[in-house]
Amino acid sequence: MCLARRPAYVQWSLPFLPHAHRMTLIDIGANLTHESFDHDREAVLQRARAAGVAKMIVTGASREHSPRALILAQTFPGELFATAGVHPHHAVEYTDECDAEMRALHAHPEVVAVGECGLDYFRDFSPRPAQRMAFERQLQLAAETGKPLFLHQRDAHDDFVAMMKNFDGRLGPAVVHCFTGSRRELFDCLDRDWYIGITGWLCDExxxxxLRELVRHIPANRLMIETDAPYLxxxxxxxxxxxxxxxxxYLAHIVEELARDRGETVDAVAAATTATAxxxxxxxxx
Structure with a gap:
């Protein structure tokens, strides 16, 4: 990454980004139920609005936080939406009772995607057989509801793709959230018509x-942006x-970086990712 070619405004704090005032952005992955937001959540939303973030998808990634994501979406209708699912880190909690809870959450229109779900062999916080079981049950839920999938995959690409293939023809659209993988993994995803979510990982030297080279290959109608706040x-x-x-x-900052790496205008990236989301x-x- 060549910092020398970056214009000076990248070094300023976010409110001075020249495009932020006119962009309309959608953050497809924000963990706004996280305890770090408990003391100033409404101020966080106000700052997001000021930076052009018009809508946010609040990530539900466990039995505890998926219902909280729905409550937030109901509290801020038309601005916040929710996902409901169980992250592979929490896969051991995906019991029959949990499955019933997820199905009840998905009866609400504010819940717009199944997940965050998938496989994570990097941390292995849950045993891999439990991860695969929880992922399969959520793929089944997505097949039954017709809702999009909000997916997580880390160091488990081949098993991940194999499990998705088992549901070929039965699933709606799917986004691989916070993509951090290799060129081969990216093209595997694109070949299967999956969408790609790009976070501030792009900005980590x-x-x-x-990723700065890889993002050029993502078609505009397959690219979405996210902060994964409070992480990254x-x-x-x-x-x-x-x-x-x-x-x-800080989504506006990611858009600035992404536009530069793709050789596109900031406005073009903002408009395309918003339309896609x-x-x-x-x-x-x-």
Whole structure:
């Protein structure tokens, strides 16, 4: 990553980004139920609005947080929407009772996707057989509801693809959230018509520099953007906030970086990702 070619405004704090005032963005992955937001959640939303983030998908990733995501979406109708699912880290909690709870959540129109679900062999916080079982049950739920999938995959690509193939022809659209993988993994996903979510990982010179070339290959109608807040604060935000907490307002910064790497205008990336997210999550019909 060549910092020398970056214009000076990238070093400023977010409110001074020149495009933020006119962009209309959708953050497809924000963990707004996280306890770090408990003391200032409404201020976080206000800052997001000021930075052009018009809508946010609140990630539900466990039995505890999926219902909270729905409550937030109901509290801020038309601005916040929710997913409901169980992350592979929590796969051991996916019991029959949990499955019934997820189905009840998906009866609500504010819940616009199944997940966050998938496989994570990097952390292995849940045994791999439990991860595969929980993922399969949520794929079944997506097949039955027809809702899009909000997917997580880390160091488990081949098993992940194999399990998805078992549901060929039965699933709606799917987005691989927070894509961090290799060129082969990206093209495997694109060949299967999956969507790609890009986060501030793009801005991490230690582990995300390969993405700066890869993002050029993602078709505009398959690309979406997300902060994964409060995680993955973009390392190119200057000055870095002392608390290190990511917020949806930094989505505008990710768009600036992504546009530069794709050789496109900021407005073009903003418009395309917003249109793609609106269609993917069916936000005009909820």
């Amino acid at each position: 230690r582990r995300g520099s390969h 604060l973009p390392r190119t935000v200057k000055p870095q906030p002392s608390h290190r907490r990511n917020e949806p307002m 609106t269609a993917f999550f069916r936000l005009n019909t909820t």
